[in-house]
Amino acid sequence: MASVQLAEVTKRFGSVAAVRRLTLEVRDGELLTLLGPSGCGKTTTLRLVAGFLAPEEGRIRFGGRDVTTLPPEHRNVGIVFQNYALFPHMTVAQNVAFGLEVRGRPASEVRARVGEILERVQLQGLEQRYPHQLSGGQQQRVALARALVINPQVLLLDEPLANLDAKLREEVRFYIRHLQRELGITTIYVTHDQAEAMVLADRIALLRDGVLQQVAPPEEVYRRPRSRWVADFVGLCNFLPGQVLGREDGSLVVDTPVGVVRCAGAADAGRVVVCVRPESLRQDAGGTNRIAGVVRERTFLGNLLDLRVSCPRGVVLRVQLPPVRDVRPGESLALAFEPQDAWAVPEED
């Protein structure tokens, strides 16, 4: 096991920088997700760590050892590809044995280790099958077993759940988390699915256009986003642009179109955007930040009522209420949110 450090790493394709001056540390034994929309540079970053690509600038280190120019076969990295990239001409056992065989391990050891790892991923009995004779979930576990059998220093997962159906995805997600914790293996997990990142990650690194936006534990990313873009990408969010008036009792006082609100935030002056999550808005006539509005649209989501509420000066808020009492379009609502549930970010991204 080892930590992974990227220092000022830049990778260009032609004139386009896929990754720009990326500095990031994945701690020993940590599961870090690289999260971002497609084309944000997360897969490129993964490939840089794997050694499939070489950066134009910057250094990559595994536990202090510089691997920037080391070819992939000497990095001891396990990787699971989105399409699994199993060897179609090899059986399950041969696929898993590959990494040990090219390392020249004795046949008896190979057999024992392959048996062990296949048992761990619950694929005993399928040793002689070819990949095309397996279900998607089974192929995924073969890919995982093949990557883990070599005892990699670092495990890289490139959207490993993207090709599974929703039910299985849920299951495998927890399984991967469990396995990673048990093995204590440093893991980088690439995904564009923020829910997946939330469930799995010790920390989330958000990438946008090749630039790192924020690295923090899931809760911090969600509750204390570094920018409007982060708040918008992770979960649903209402944005209230405003002017900072000052600080009072530790809260920031901001003048917004829906009135003066108190919130948390790093900024102390100037123009800001106050981020309020739909679930932070409650039906409450007595809270700190009160907003009056009229329900325009209502959608029943089962565990939630999803509302669009028209507020003063043309502001439309997305509100999610527990469905204990039904609310109908046209109905007037008194909404409120607590200062610590709202977060001001600088207006400029």
Place this chain on the structure above:
Amino acid sequence: MARAAELTGPEVRRLNRLSLPPALLLVPAGLFLVVFFLVPYLNMVRMSFLTKAPGAAFSHVLTVENYLRVLQDAFYWRVIARTFWLAGLTTLLTLVLGYPLAYTIARAAGPRRPLLLMLLLAPLLVGAVVRSYGWMIWLGRMGLINQALRALGWGEAELMYNTLGILIGLVHVYLPFMVLAIASSLEQIPADVELAARSLGASPWRAFWRVTWPLSLPGVFSGAMLVFVLALSAYVIPILLGGNNVLVMPMLIVQMLLDAFHWPLGSAMAMVLFGLASLVLWLYVKAMNRALRWIPR
């Protein structure tokens, strides 16, 4: 991706099928093959069992004499062996020369790929006859290569009217078939599979031999089969570049039919060649299926 809502292959095929009985779709091509291939072929089978008549091509007397003559004569067996040997060697050489070329084409990026493909296929626009004459200009005793050798005082080399000349011609003409078959197979290998091998500790060469090469075997097998069959039945190139010094079966068959005017014997020779070729291909396909049993069927 909502798998459940997607129609699976057979359902889509049923949905998109023209409302014609499938047999009807086979009629045009089938008719063509029957009239211009099957009927003449059967006629040739019949011919091979007839007797040569004095002053005519054949008479309607049934016999197996023609087959016995071919099969009992060591001369014919030598020609048959040479024909198969030349076809096999051509196949091997096109494979050795073609694989790196196919690899380059399959891995070429951007505008380089269509350019390479065009260069590969351009010679096909010129017929085998013209190309053989082209080679004669290079390889002949007064050809460009020998002129150069003489100018350098190195004497001259026998490049033509022998096995070497035929091989050069066959390899040149059939190389594109091998390259296309291998390249299309290589192109179907996902790039990630090789990268996976590398990440598991394989050097680039090791990754090639353990992953890329076996996955390209379908192309190698089909390319080899195509080139072998084409080289086995080649006529123009052996006659032009081999002179009459190197006899192969197609030449012998044509001589028998046109020069000796012995249609029954010529037909029997063609049938023997066909039978042996079928046997070789049958064994080949069996071996191929064993080697490629990982392919989903």
